[in-house]
Amino acid sequence: MKEITxxxxxxxxxxxxxxxxxxxxxxxxxxxxxxxxxxxxxxCDSYFLHHTYSEWAYLWQGLHQLDPEELERIVSRAKEYIAQSAEALAEGRRPQIMCPLNDNGLCGLYHHRLLVCRMHGIPATLTRPDGQSMRFPGCFRCQKIVKEKYKVETDAPAMDRSRLFRQLAALESRLFEEQRHLYPRVKKTIAEMIVAGPPSVPLPHCER
Known part of the structure:
Protein backbone atom coordinates (compact mmCIF):
# COMPACT_ATOMS: atom_id res chain seq x y z
CA MET A 1 0.00 0.00 0.00
CA LYS A 2 1.12 3.55 -0.71
CA GLU A 3 0.22 6.38 1.68
CA ILE A 4 -1.24 9.44 -0.03
CA THR A 5 0.22 12.73 1.17
CA CYS A 44 -22.27 18.93 12.51
CA ASP A 45 -24.76 16.11 13.01
CA SER A 46 -25.60 16.04 9.29
CA TYR A 47 -24.66 12.84 7.47
CA PHE A 48 -22.23 13.49 4.61
CA LEU A 49 -20.03 11.25 2.47
CA HIS A 50 -16.76 12.62 1.13
CA HIS A 51 -15.10 11.56 -2.09
CA THR A 52 -11.51 12.82 -2.45
CA TYR A 53 -8.18 11.52 -1.25
CA SER A 54 -6.85 15.08 -1.21
CA GLU A 55 -9.36 16.21 1.43
CA TRP A 56 -8.79 12.99 3.36
CA ALA A 57 -5.04 13.68 3.37
CA TYR A 58 -5.62 17.32 4.35
CA LEU A 59 -7.83 16.18 7.23
CA TRP A 60 -5.02 13.98 8.48
CA GLN A 61 -2.55 16.85 8.26
CA GLY A 62 -4.67 18.49 10.92
CA LEU A 63 -5.11 15.31 12.97
CA HIS A 64 -1.34 14.79 13.06
CA GLN A 65 -1.02 18.19 14.77
CA LEU A 66 -3.13 17.12 17.75
CA ASP A 67 -1.64 15.76 20.94
CA PRO A 68 -1.91 11.94 21.24
CA GLU A 69 -4.56 12.02 23.96
CA GLU A 70 -6.89 14.27 21.96
CA LEU A 71 -6.40 12.16 18.83
CA GLU A 72 -7.20 9.03 20.81
CA ARG A 73 -10.46 10.59 22.05
CA ILE A 74 -11.42 11.58 18.49
CA VAL A 75 -10.69 8.08 17.17
CA SER A 76 -12.82 6.61 19.95
CA ARG A 77 -15.73 8.91 19.10
CA ALA A 78 -15.26 8.07 15.41
CA LYS A 79 -15.60 4.35 16.13
CA GLU A 80 -18.82 5.00 18.05
CA TYR A 81 -20.08 7.14 15.15
CA ILE A 82 -19.47 4.33 12.66
CA ALA A 83 -21.29 1.78 14.81
CA GLN A 84 -24.30 4.06 15.38
CA SER A 85 -24.54 5.13 11.75
CA ALA A 86 -24.38 1.50 10.56
CA GLU A 87 -27.28 0.70 12.88
CA ALA A 88 -29.34 3.63 11.56
CA LEU A 89 -28.63 2.77 7.92
CA ALA A 90 -29.55 -0.87 8.51
CA GLU A 91 -32.94 0.34 9.78
CA GLY A 92 -33.42 2.54 6.71
CA ARG A 93 -32.80 5.78 8.61
CA ARG A 94 -30.42 8.59 7.68
CA PRO A 95 -27.96 8.91 10.57
CA GLN A 96 -28.09 12.10 12.62
CA ILE A 97 -25.06 11.78 14.88
CA MET A 98 -22.63 14.42 16.06
CA CYS A 99 -19.36 14.46 14.11
CA PRO A 100 -16.48 12.95 16.13
CA LEU A 101 -14.49 16.15 15.54
CA ASN A 102 -17.13 18.19 17.35
CA ASP A 103 -16.43 18.62 21.03
CA ASN A 104 -18.90 20.65 23.11
CA GLY A 105 -20.47 22.23 20.05
CA LEU A 106 -17.27 23.34 18.31
CA CYS A 107 -15.18 21.73 15.59
CA GLY A 108 -11.88 20.57 17.03
CA LEU A 109 -10.24 20.70 13.60
CA TYR A 110 -11.88 23.86 12.25
CA HIS A 111 -9.06 24.95 9.92
CA HIS A 112 -8.91 21.48 8.35
CA ARG A 113 -12.63 20.85 7.99
CA LEU A 114 -13.74 19.54 4.61
CA LEU A 115 -15.43 21.32 1.71
CA VAL A 116 -18.96 20.10 2.45
CA CYS A 117 -18.63 21.30 6.04
CA ARG A 118 -17.66 24.75 4.80
CA MET A 119 -20.55 25.21 2.36
CA HIS A 120 -23.44 23.76 4.36
CA GLY A 121 -26.21 26.19 5.15
CA ILE A 122 -26.40 28.70 2.30
CA PRO A 123 -28.20 28.45 -1.07
CA ALA A 124 -25.85 27.03 -3.68
CA THR A 125 -25.81 25.91 -7.30
CA LEU A 126 -23.74 23.34 -9.13
CA THR A 127 -23.33 22.50 -12.81
CA ARG A 128 -22.29 18.87 -13.14
CA PRO A 129 -19.82 17.62 -15.77
CA ASP A 130 -22.78 16.33 -17.82
CA GLY A 131 -24.21 19.85 -17.95
CA GLN A 132 -27.06 19.26 -15.51
CA SER A 133 -27.67 22.20 -13.16
CA MET A 134 -28.58 21.67 -9.52
CA ARG A 135 -29.70 24.08 -6.79
CA PHE A 136 -29.45 23.48 -3.05
CA PRO A 137 -31.77 25.51 -0.78
CA GLY A 138 -29.54 25.66 2.30
CA CYS A 139 -30.32 24.70 5.87
CA PHE A 140 -33.78 24.87 7.43
CA ARG A 141 -33.06 28.31 8.89
CA CYS A 142 -31.89 29.64 5.52
CA GLN A 143 -34.95 28.24 3.76
CA LYS A 144 -37.19 30.03 6.24
CA ILE A 145 -35.40 33.35 5.65
CA VAL A 146 -35.56 32.92 1.85
CA LYS A 147 -39.28 32.11 1.98
CA GLU A 148 -39.99 35.28 3.98
CA LYS A 149 -37.63 37.58 2.06
CA TYR A 150 -38.00 36.55 -1.61
CA LYS A 151 -40.98 35.94 -3.87
CA VAL A 152 -39.48 32.75 -5.24
CA GLU A 153 -36.54 30.67 -4.06
CA THR A 154 -34.45 31.38 -7.15
CA ASP A 155 -34.55 35.13 -6.44
CA ALA A 156 -32.24 34.54 -3.50
CA PRO A 157 -28.49 34.76 -4.10
CA ALA A 158 -26.69 31.43 -4.29
CA MET A 159 -23.08 30.40 -4.33
CA ASP A 160 -21.94 28.62 -7.48
CA ARG A 161 -19.91 25.62 -6.32
CA SER A 162 -18.93 24.53 -9.84
CA ARG A 163 -15.57 26.31 -10.17
CA LEU A 164 -14.32 25.22 -6.76
CA PHE A 165 -15.40 21.63 -7.37
CA ARG A 166 -13.56 21.67 -10.71
CA GLN A 167 -10.46 23.02 -8.97
CA LEU A 168 -10.63 20.29 -6.35
CA ALA A 169 -11.10 17.63 -9.04
CA ALA A 170 -8.06 18.98 -10.92
CA LEU A 171 -6.01 18.94 -7.72
CA GLU A 172 -7.08 15.35 -7.08
CA SER A 173 -5.97 14.40 -10.57
CA ARG A 174 -2.54 15.98 -10.08
CA LEU A 175 -2.20 14.22 -6.73
CA PHE A 176 -2.29 10.95 -8.68
CA GLU A 177 -0.19 12.27 -11.56
CA GLU A 178 -3.18 12.25 -13.92
CA GLN A 179 -3.88 8.55 -13.19
CA ARG A 180 -6.72 8.96 -10.69
CA HIS A 181 -8.85 6.47 -12.66
CA LEU A 182 -6.48 3.64 -11.72
CA TYR A 183 -7.30 3.87 -8.01
CA PRO A 184 -10.36 2.97 -5.87
CA ARG A 185 -13.04 5.59 -5.34
CA VAL A 186 -13.55 7.26 -1.99
CA LYS A 187 -16.95 7.20 -0.30
CA LYS A 188 -16.44 7.77 3.40
CA THR A 189 -17.74 9.76 6.31
CA ILE A 190 -15.26 11.83 8.31
CA ALA A 191 -15.47 9.17 11.03
CA GLU A 192 -14.46 6.46 8.56
CA MET A 193 -11.56 8.61 7.33
CA ILE A 194 -10.38 9.01 10.93
CA VAL A 195 -10.60 5.33 11.86
CA ALA A 196 -8.99 4.20 8.59
CA GLY A 197 -5.97 6.41 9.22
CA PRO A 198 -4.17 8.47 6.57
CA PRO A 199 -5.30 7.57 3.05
CA SER A 200 -3.45 4.81 1.23
CA VAL A 201 -3.97 2.96 -2.04
CA PRO A 202 -2.67 -0.27 -3.60
CA LEU A 203 0.50 0.21 -5.57
CA PRO A 204 0.06 0.11 -9.36
CA HIS A 205 1.32 -3.14 -10.89
CA CYS A 206 4.30 -1.35 -12.45
CA GLU A 207 5.55 -0.32 -9.00
CA ARG A 208 5.28 -3.71 -7.30
Whole structure:
Protein backbone atom coordinates (compact mmCIF):
# COMPACT_ATOMS: atom_id res chain seq x y z
CA MET A 1 0.00 0.00 0.00
CA LYS A 2 1.12 3.55 -0.71
CA GLU A 3 0.22 6.38 1.68
CA ILE A 4 -1.24 9.44 -0.03
CA THR A 5 0.22 12.73 1.17
CA UNK A 6 -0.12 16.28 -0.10
CA UNK A 7 2.95 18.13 -1.30
CA UNK A 8 3.48 21.65 0.08
CA UNK A 9 2.24 23.00 -3.25
CA UNK A 10 -0.99 20.97 -3.20
CA UNK A 11 -1.50 21.81 0.47
CA UNK A 12 -1.32 25.49 -0.43
CA UNK A 13 -3.78 24.99 -3.29
CA UNK A 14 -6.38 23.17 -1.25
CA UNK A 15 -6.10 25.83 1.46
CA UNK A 16 -6.76 28.46 -1.23
CA UNK A 17 -9.85 26.54 -2.41
CA UNK A 18 -11.12 26.45 1.16
CA UNK A 19 -10.45 30.17 1.57
CA UNK A 20 -12.43 30.93 -1.59
CA UNK A 21 -15.25 28.80 -0.26
CA UNK A 22 -15.21 30.72 3.02
CA UNK A 23 -15.33 34.07 1.23
CA UNK A 24 -18.19 32.90 -1.00
CA UNK A 25 -20.09 31.59 2.00
CA UNK A 26 -19.70 34.85 3.89
CA UNK A 27 -20.87 36.90 0.90
CA UNK A 28 -24.03 34.87 0.29
CA UNK A 29 -24.90 34.50 3.96
CA UNK A 30 -24.58 38.27 4.43
CA UNK A 31 -26.81 38.99 1.41
CA UNK A 32 -29.43 36.50 2.55
CA UNK A 33 -29.18 37.57 6.18
CA UNK A 34 -28.27 34.12 7.49
CA UNK A 35 -26.41 33.74 10.76
CA UNK A 36 -25.75 30.69 12.92
CA UNK A 37 -26.03 32.75 16.10
CA UNK A 38 -28.70 31.36 18.40
CA UNK A 39 -29.56 28.50 16.04
CA UNK A 40 -31.16 25.57 17.92
CA UNK A 41 -29.64 23.08 15.48
CA UNK A 42 -26.05 21.98 14.83
CA UNK A 43 -25.13 21.12 11.25
CA CYS A 44 -22.27 18.93 12.51
CA ASP A 45 -24.76 16.11 13.01
CA SER A 46 -25.60 16.04 9.29
CA TYR A 47 -24.66 12.84 7.47
CA PHE A 48 -22.23 13.49 4.61
CA LEU A 49 -20.03 11.25 2.47
CA HIS A 50 -16.76 12.62 1.13
CA HIS A 51 -15.10 11.56 -2.09
CA THR A 52 -11.51 12.82 -2.45
CA TYR A 53 -8.18 11.52 -1.25
CA SER A 54 -6.85 15.08 -1.21
CA GLU A 55 -9.36 16.21 1.43
CA TRP A 56 -8.79 12.99 3.36
CA ALA A 57 -5.04 13.68 3.37
CA TYR A 58 -5.62 17.32 4.35
CA LEU A 59 -7.83 16.18 7.23
CA TRP A 60 -5.02 13.98 8.48
CA GLN A 61 -2.55 16.85 8.26
CA GLY A 62 -4.67 18.49 10.92
CA LEU A 63 -5.11 15.31 12.97
CA HIS A 64 -1.34 14.79 13.06
CA GLN A 65 -1.02 18.19 14.77
CA LEU A 66 -3.13 17.12 17.75
CA ASP A 67 -1.64 15.76 20.94
CA PRO A 68 -1.91 11.94 21.24
CA GLU A 69 -4.56 12.02 23.96
CA GLU A 70 -6.89 14.27 21.96
CA LEU A 71 -6.40 12.16 18.83
CA GLU A 72 -7.20 9.03 20.81
CA ARG A 73 -10.46 10.59 22.05
CA ILE A 74 -11.42 11.58 18.49
CA VAL A 75 -10.69 8.08 17.17
CA SER A 76 -12.82 6.61 19.95
CA ARG A 77 -15.73 8.91 19.10
CA ALA A 78 -15.26 8.07 15.41
CA LYS A 79 -15.60 4.35 16.13
CA GLU A 80 -18.82 5.00 18.05
CA TYR A 81 -20.08 7.14 15.15
CA ILE A 82 -19.47 4.33 12.66
CA ALA A 83 -21.29 1.78 14.81
CA GLN A 84 -24.30 4.06 15.38
CA SER A 85 -24.54 5.13 11.75
CA ALA A 86 -24.38 1.50 10.56
CA GLU A 87 -27.28 0.70 12.88
CA ALA A 88 -29.34 3.63 11.56
CA LEU A 89 -28.63 2.77 7.92
CA ALA A 90 -29.55 -0.87 8.51
CA GLU A 91 -32.94 0.34 9.78
CA GLY A 92 -33.42 2.54 6.71
CA ARG A 93 -32.80 5.78 8.61
CA ARG A 94 -30.42 8.59 7.68
CA PRO A 95 -27.96 8.91 10.57
CA GLN A 96 -28.09 12.10 12.62
CA ILE A 97 -25.06 11.78 14.88
CA MET A 98 -22.63 14.42 16.06
CA CYS A 99 -19.36 14.46 14.11
CA PRO A 100 -16.48 12.95 16.13
CA LEU A 101 -14.49 16.15 15.54
CA ASN A 102 -17.13 18.19 17.35
CA ASP A 103 -16.43 18.62 21.03
CA ASN A 104 -18.90 20.65 23.11
CA GLY A 105 -20.47 22.23 20.05
CA LEU A 106 -17.27 23.34 18.31
CA CYS A 107 -15.18 21.73 15.59
CA GLY A 108 -11.88 20.57 17.03
CA LEU A 109 -10.24 20.70 13.60
CA TYR A 110 -11.88 23.86 12.25
CA HIS A 111 -9.06 24.95 9.92
CA HIS A 112 -8.91 21.48 8.35
CA ARG A 113 -12.63 20.85 7.99
CA LEU A 114 -13.74 19.54 4.61
CA LEU A 115 -15.43 21.32 1.71
CA VAL A 116 -18.96 20.10 2.45
CA CYS A 117 -18.63 21.30 6.04
CA ARG A 118 -17.66 24.75 4.80
CA MET A 119 -20.55 25.21 2.36
CA HIS A 120 -23.44 23.76 4.36
CA GLY A 121 -26.21 26.19 5.15
CA ILE A 122 -26.40 28.70 2.30
CA PRO A 123 -28.20 28.45 -1.07
CA ALA A 124 -25.85 27.03 -3.68
CA THR A 125 -25.81 25.91 -7.30
CA LEU A 126 -23.74 23.34 -9.13
CA THR A 127 -23.33 22.50 -12.81
CA ARG A 128 -22.29 18.87 -13.14
CA PRO A 129 -19.82 17.62 -15.77
CA ASP A 130 -22.78 16.33 -17.82
CA GLY A 131 -24.21 19.85 -17.95
CA GLN A 132 -27.06 19.26 -15.51
CA SER A 133 -27.67 22.20 -13.16
CA MET A 134 -28.58 21.67 -9.52
CA ARG A 135 -29.70 24.08 -6.79
CA PHE A 136 -29.45 23.48 -3.05
CA PRO A 137 -31.77 25.51 -0.78
CA GLY A 138 -29.54 25.66 2.30
CA CYS A 139 -30.32 24.70 5.87
CA PHE A 140 -33.78 24.87 7.43
CA ARG A 141 -33.06 28.31 8.89
CA CYS A 142 -31.89 29.64 5.52
CA GLN A 143 -34.95 28.24 3.76
CA LYS A 144 -37.19 30.03 6.24
CA ILE A 145 -35.40 33.35 5.65
CA VAL A 146 -35.56 32.92 1.85
CA LYS A 147 -39.28 32.11 1.98
CA GLU A 148 -39.99 35.28 3.98
CA LYS A 149 -37.63 37.58 2.06
CA TYR A 150 -38.00 36.55 -1.61
CA LYS A 151 -40.98 35.94 -3.87
CA VAL A 152 -39.48 32.75 -5.24
CA GLU A 153 -36.54 30.67 -4.06
CA THR A 154 -34.45 31.38 -7.15
CA ASP A 155 -34.55 35.13 -6.44
CA ALA A 156 -32.24 34.54 -3.50
CA PRO A 157 -28.49 34.76 -4.10
CA ALA A 158 -26.69 31.43 -4.29
CA MET A 159 -23.08 30.40 -4.33
CA ASP A 160 -21.94 28.62 -7.48
CA ARG A 161 -19.91 25.62 -6.32
CA SER A 162 -18.93 24.53 -9.84
CA ARG A 163 -15.57 26.31 -10.17
CA LEU A 164 -14.32 25.22 -6.76
CA PHE A 165 -15.40 21.63 -7.37
CA ARG A 166 -13.56 21.67 -10.71
CA GLN A 167 -10.46 23.02 -8.97
CA LEU A 168 -10.63 20.29 -6.35
CA ALA A 169 -11.10 17.63 -9.04
CA ALA A 170 -8.06 18.98 -10.92
CA LEU A 171 -6.01 18.94 -7.72
CA GLU A 172 -7.08 15.35 -7.08
CA SER A 173 -5.97 14.40 -10.57
CA ARG A 174 -2.54 15.98 -10.08
CA LEU A 175 -2.20 14.22 -6.73
CA PHE A 176 -2.29 10.95 -8.68
CA GLU A 177 -0.19 12.27 -11.56
CA GLU A 178 -3.18 12.25 -13.92
CA GLN A 179 -3.88 8.55 -13.19
CA ARG A 180 -6.72 8.96 -10.69
CA HIS A 181 -8.85 6.47 -12.66
CA LEU A 182 -6.48 3.64 -11.72
CA TYR A 183 -7.30 3.87 -8.01
CA PRO A 184 -10.36 2.97 -5.87
CA ARG A 185 -13.04 5.59 -5.34
CA VAL A 186 -13.55 7.26 -1.99
CA LYS A 187 -16.95 7.20 -0.30
CA LYS A 188 -16.44 7.77 3.40
CA THR A 189 -17.74 9.76 6.31
CA ILE A 190 -15.26 11.83 8.31
CA ALA A 191 -15.47 9.17 11.03
CA GLU A 192 -14.46 6.46 8.56
CA MET A 193 -11.56 8.61 7.33
CA ILE A 194 -10.38 9.01 10.93
CA VAL A 195 -10.60 5.33 11.86
CA ALA A 196 -8.99 4.20 8.59
CA GLY A 197 -5.97 6.41 9.22
CA PRO A 198 -4.17 8.47 6.57
CA PRO A 199 -5.30 7.57 3.05
CA SER A 200 -3.45 4.81 1.23
CA VAL A 201 -3.97 2.96 -2.04
CA PRO A 202 -2.67 -0.27 -3.60
CA LEU A 203 0.50 0.21 -5.57
CA PRO A 204 0.06 0.11 -9.36
CA HIS A 205 1.32 -3.14 -10.89
CA CYS A 206 4.30 -1.35 -12.45
CA GLU A 207 5.55 -0.32 -9.00
CA ARG A 208 5.28 -3.71 -7.30
Missing amino acids: LSPELTKEIAAIYQAMQEGYEQVSEEVGLTCEGCPDNC
